[in-house]
Amino acid sequence: MAKVLYITAHPHDETQSYSMAVGKAFIEEYKQVNQNDEVVHIDLYKENIPHIDADVFSGWGKLRSGQGFDQLSSEEQAKVGRLNELSDQFVAADKYVFVTPLWNFSFPPIMKAYLDSVAVAGKTFKYTESGPVGLLPDKKALHIQARGGFYSEGPAAQLEMGHRYLNVMMGFFGVPSLEGLFVEGHNAMPEKAQEIKENAIARAKDLAHTF
Numbered sequence: 001m002a003k004v005l006y007i008t009a010h011p012h013d014e015t016q017s018y019s020m021a022v023g024k025a026f027i028e029e030y031k032q033v034n035q036n037d038e039v040v041h042i043d044l045y046k047e048n049i050p051h052i053d054a055d056v057f058s059g060w061g062k063l064r065s066g067q068g069f070d071q072l073s074s075e076e077q078a079k080v081g082r083l084n085e086l087s088d089q090f091v092a093a094d095k096y097v098f099v100t101p102l103w104n105f106s107f108p109p110i111m112k113a114y115l116d117s118v119a120v121a122g123k124t125f126k127y128t129e130s131g132p133v134g135l136l137p138d139k140k141a142l143h144i145q146a147r148g149g150f151y152s153e154g155p156a157a158q159l160e161m162g163h164r165y166l167n168v169m170m171g172f173f174g175v176p177s178l179e180g181l182f183v184e185g186h187n188a189m190p191e192k193a194q195e196i197k198e199n200a201i202a203r204a205k206d207l208a209h210t211f
Helices: 018-033 054-064 074-092 109-118 162-173 190-208
Strands: 003-008 038-043 095-101 125-128 131-134 140-147 178-184
Touching: 003 018, 003 074, 018 038, 018 095, 018 140, 018 178, 018 190, 054 074, 074 109, 095 162, 109 162, 131 162, 140 162, 162 178, 178 190
Parallel strands: 003 038, 003 095, 095 140, 140 178
Antiparallel strands: 125 131
């Protein structure tokens, strides 16, 4: 049995979002194919995802100096404790499915906050004399991303930084590869938007059988 984190970063649901519609089709098909697997949905717009701020740095500093967790302020305890929960959950999973739109050439900022929360030395990577080494070589990852325009090739491909950033982070964590399922062109060609969506949903269902 595998544990799958289904991580979505969109304020809208599948009725309004192309990425969420394709993501839902994928995860529902995946559940049917892998009925013994545990799927946990992390809706980043509804979860408590602390930003790394002064309280977090202060709390980490106290812990590094040897102070106990009970010596942190209530704000430090709440934020540092939650970050620990998120990173432990991430490490304990076997597969990751990220669902995002392409906003301003990247993903919503809440996804960056989440990735910051799980990028923890000693959990997802470690420092060595020859540089950092990822600690999650046995994981799998998929990114489902909706793009209103076309960014798969040509000059526009250099502008896309959401999938590229996720790919870098997965590599940093030691995850062997990040698959990508892209829904693109529905804003550029609104007359074909429904066809684009339906084709992406079909691809998502097929991928659910092999992921």
